[in-house]
Amino acid sequence: MKLRFRFAKQGKIRWTSHRDLARMWERAFRRTQMPLAYSAGFSPRPKVSFGLALSTGHESVAEYLDVELDPERVVGLDIASLPDRLTAALPGGVDVMAGAVIDEAAGSLQHEVTSCRYELVAAGAGIDELRELATGALAADALVVTRHRKGQAVTDDIRPAILSLAVVEEVDGGVLITAEVATQPRGLRPAELLAALSADLVEVRVRRTHQWISCADGAREEPIPLRRDVHDAPPAPELERVS
Amino acid sequence: MESLWPRIEPLLARVQKPARYIGCEEGARVAQHAPWKVAWLLLYPDSYEIGLPNQGLQILYELLNERDDAVAERAYAPWVDMERQLRAEGIPLFSVDSHRPAGEFDLLAFNLSAELVYTNLLNCIDLAGVPVRAGERSPTDPLVVAGGHCTYNPEPLADFVDAFVIGDGEQVVAEITEVVGDWKRGGRTPGSRERVLRALAAVPGVYVPSMYDVDYDGERLVGVRPRYPDVPARVEKRTIADLAAWPYPKRQLVPLTEVVHDRLNVEIFRGCTRGCRFCQAGMITRPVRERPAAQVRQMISDGLARTGYDEVALTSLSSADYSGIDEVVRGVVNDPSCSAQVGVSLPSLRVDAYTVGLAAEIAKVRRTGLTFAPEGGTWRIRQVISKLIREEDLYGAVDSAFSQGWQRIKLYFLIGLPTEADEDTLGIAELARNCVAIGRKHTNRVTVSASVGGFVPKPHTPFQWFGQNSEAELRRKVNLLKDETRRDRGVQLKWHDPKATLVEGIASRGDRRIGAVIEDVWRGGGVFQEWSEFFRLELWQDAMARHGLSIDWYVHRDRTEDEVLPWDHISAGLHKDFLWGDWQDALAQSGVEDCRWTPCYDCGACTGYGIEHRVASAVPPAGGSQGTGQDLASGGFVPVALLGARP
Structure with missing residues (x-):
């Protein structure tokens, strides 16, 4: 099963890099015990693919990533709750706005967008x-x-x-x-x-x-439309505000 | 206090790795400042990537933030590009937690793990807008304090640091908070700085250098003596007796960007009694205090669940010596809730086949490289340094590793050790070659890398009297090894720059006069000296010459038994006559067994403080270990059967 998530990266955390963001997601997946599918071989890697890289320092309310789940462990997974659970497991400033099951045959974000x-x-x-x-x-x-x-x-x-x-x-x-x-x-x-x-x-x-x-x-x-216009989407703090 | 963030943020687009400056790590506390709270800024005077993982700093960060009367934030040395931006914009050093100016904290508390960061300490004080010399500070300036292993010889930094903490910091930070809290609530009035320093000098484990006079007779140090009757003549280190009472960090910081040691770290014991004579850490952290296995397991499972890490390091000075190591490792590897993806690392492996078996259990899938530290190339020199690894154990460990699928072995050695002859130096090449030969029996893709570092004698060790090898001598030895290994396919030689070793030697055993040298090097632009791209030996040589100080006298000279050493007024609990006796044993090529399982040598660390070794097992690991419970007469015997055909 393939899932696609849409997320925002806002506030101080925008000064982290695309690679940093990938590591944050890997830790969040482990914290939420997501039943990810792993590649075969001597060093198995979770099947996660990120879309377009966002430059360090830029904010976004339209970032995406695709993950592949292990079909044997996916039974009983509450997909609707995943965005909230992942947001809680991700550092502040990275907010998962939506998730959707996508076609197994869907092309990669890098090619489709x-x-x-x-x-x-x-x-x-x-x-x-x-x-x-x-x-x-x-x-x-x-x-x-x-x-x-x-x-x-x-x-x-x-x-x-x-x-x-x-x-x-x-x-x-x-x-x-x-x-x-x-x-x-x-x-x-x-x-x-x-x-x-x-x-x-x-x-x-x-x-x-x-x-x-x-x-x-x-x-x-x-890649995942939001029900509301993005300008109404939470959270959009002013850039300079200090937490 | 105002946040500097609005002024810092525009600079971030102009510097490398801006995530160094944003804070926001998981586990970071929201700083709750208040007029009645003592505000600590915990500083690691090196780059964020090196400083963030430091466990000592993280432990104190948590402990202080748990108190009602204290608040702690963190800062790291800004990289050179950021420093340029800060100075150009007139922005001071700041905390990464809430981006407050460093100068507005009550204490700037530095962690000192290595001598080459000393100039960075001065740079951080200056960037904070605080006078670098302690004597020029006013009551409105923060107190500058320092802890960490380097403070066992505080003298080179005595002019810049108001107070040093010797030993474990867990308890003493509370006592310092109380003294500083009184000062703060008293309004930090004119003249009060002297009084708060005097009060700090009365806290056990705290050394306030301005409360001591130093007398010289020409070059010779006569003594460091207290100026007041209530100031202790000798400052004893602090030691926490029971690690189980301190399960910290409970919320290890998870950085958002790449740092060294980016994994869960769980300290399984503190202290080491192997007795390796070159090792300062092993001498000053005695006795051994193990954390109970159940607590270790709890810290691992809580830590993995909270952080999302897939690797845990079981940290200590020799992790395979932990009495519950099998149980803990199996527990992690086989725990389904830890998932199959969790790796365990033991940062300091003992050298024997048993340990390799343990490593094999851990690295079920990935077997990339394995590291051993024989330190000396011959059995003779290993007896001198009391690192009693028999040839048989070393080759057995290597054979075991290659036979279980490892293809790369890394070996650590020291050169410039006491009594070292060229035969010992060349023994390093011989040993590495033999490891390749053993590996070739199992696989054709063998790499053995030998890392060679120049030995720097350290205070509070039996080698504190030894004259360090000169830069030229170390270079000659490196060249010997380069020539010797040039033709060997499979042996990779790596070495540390002997120039840096020389400067470490100046700072390691320097006295208070070295302070002027450190200040000159810093004023000459010598920061980040542990980074080869910034290291400049000539700054140090010029400064030594300018102040009429002899490098030979400070670094290369053997000390005599009756000489007053610059750190004699600092006590790690070790009797000086024990250290001298051990030094004489070293010269006689006689090693000592680990005192955890053998009779006491009366070094002073346990008896002086009324603390026992806290170990779960009363017997050494199966099959003996590193000279303990072994036949030492066979130590130099090379088991020819293992070697097979020569490469």
Whole structure:
């Protein structure tokens, strides 16, 4: 049986890395005695697969992971209670928002997810200047940038990866921008998007709000949709608040 | 007190591993500060990854937070990139729990486990906004205190630390809290700092260096003497008699990011009576105090359930010597509630086939590497250091390991030991080669790595009188071994930098005059000296020269029996004549058996404090062990049958 969980990573804990997060989940699975399926071989590993990595320092209310359960031990498992039990076993700031049984044949999150949406706060330019920059970028046929991947400089046109871009309002620390960017064939990072707009921009805060899977009919869906809009979803503490 | 978090957070995007600075570990307490509570900041003066797992600090963190009159938070040395950011922004050192400024705590309490962190201690005090020299602090500044094994020679740090704690910290932190609480409630008025220090000097186990005068006659130390009649002439270490009364940590911290020893740690006993003469830990932590097996099992099952770890380390100075070891290991390995996925590690393995059998039971699936520490390359030198591992036991252990599926053996050795001849040094290569030969009988994929460290004589050991080998001599010995092992496939030689060994030697047996050297090195930018990328020998050499101090005199010189040693006013309970006698036995190549199961040598540790060894078993482990209950005449006999064909 395969389960998919949607979770949030918010507050101080966003300064942990993707690898750190994987270890937190492994410990939480053991604490909740989840009947995970293990790989065969000399060092059995639990069958857990994480979706898109979230950069260290970014928040998210739309992270996902898939786990495979051991069919022999799954009997009697109360799946509905799992999100709450896992949240209790995870460190504060990592909250499991939803869980769903998925098709055994479902593709991996890394391959399925086609785009994601960010809210980012940028400093270094006023709101009017940013609006002009955004309009210019959207009107351009190509935005060629040089960025680094695995230690190598790569020159790419990132314009096709910008699916939407909006300059919303002035907020504490800068200007709020929302952007939906493609994750295939190569993801576009928020910092790269800002750099493409202007070298003066500084990334102040970033939050991933959605991941999307494109469907054959042109529509799109979330790996696990939430019943409520994500903006109402708990918990969303202010970034600077101290516990 | 204000949280610095809003000012710290913007810096986190600019530094490596920002999770070092956020706190939030599972098991961390929400600090409840109050004007009537004594606020302790427990500091580990090294990086977060090294400091977080420290069990001593975690034990005190829990004990203090359980008290109504105290609150404790933690801090670690910020990495160099973070330090640059903090200094540029004018932000002081902070606690990771609630991100309060370090200078607002009542006590900055350092854990000192290694000499090379001394400059980091100064750096942390300075980053806290506190004068580094104790004499320049005012009543508004925190008290700077320190504990840990290095405080058995506190003199090199005497100018910077207000009070040292000698020995086990569990009980004495309560007594210090009471004294400091009186001071705090009294308003920390002008002139009160001297009074609180004087009161602390009266607490057993606490050494306040400013209450003592030091006299020299030229280079020679004449004595360290109390300035007041109510200050003790000798400070005796603190020892908790019964480990069962202290089942801590109960809530071991689970870090969110990668650290060393990232697993559940359960201390199964404290103290060691093997009597290895180079080992300071074994000398100063006597007597042996075992934790009852039932409590160990409880701590393991509670700890695994709470933390979600899949590995537990049973910690002590020689874990296979624990009298209930079989029972505990089987209990964990076979306990269904621990699940099949839990691993057990014994960080310090004894060298014999029995121990390998135990290791095999633990590592049912993964058999990656096994580590032994014979320390000396020949039976002769092992008698000198009283690490009585017979050749037969060593090769038997190695044979047993390879026959049960291990392919990699790691061996630890010391070079620069007393009476060491080149034959002993080269014996390391011979021994490693023989281990490869034994392994080849079982498998073709054999690796034996030999790690070689330069020996640093430590205070309160029989070798405290020994002149350390020079850097050149250690380098020559490393080169001997490099030449000797160059052609050996299967033997990997690793060695510690003899330059770092030299500096450890300066700090290990230094007196109060070394303080100026430590300060100079710190002012010259020498922090994180235990990290090879930051270590700079020339800073230490220049500072020694600037202060007219001779490295030869401090490091390489044999001491005489009548010499006053800089730590003579600090007592680990060991009689100086016992240590001297043991030193003479060492020179006569005579080792001693473990006193847990043989008559007392009257070292002083038990009798002086009225504490007995607390062990569950009155007899040594089956088949004798490491020289105890064994025929020592056969110690040097190499069982040729085991070796097989030479590689």
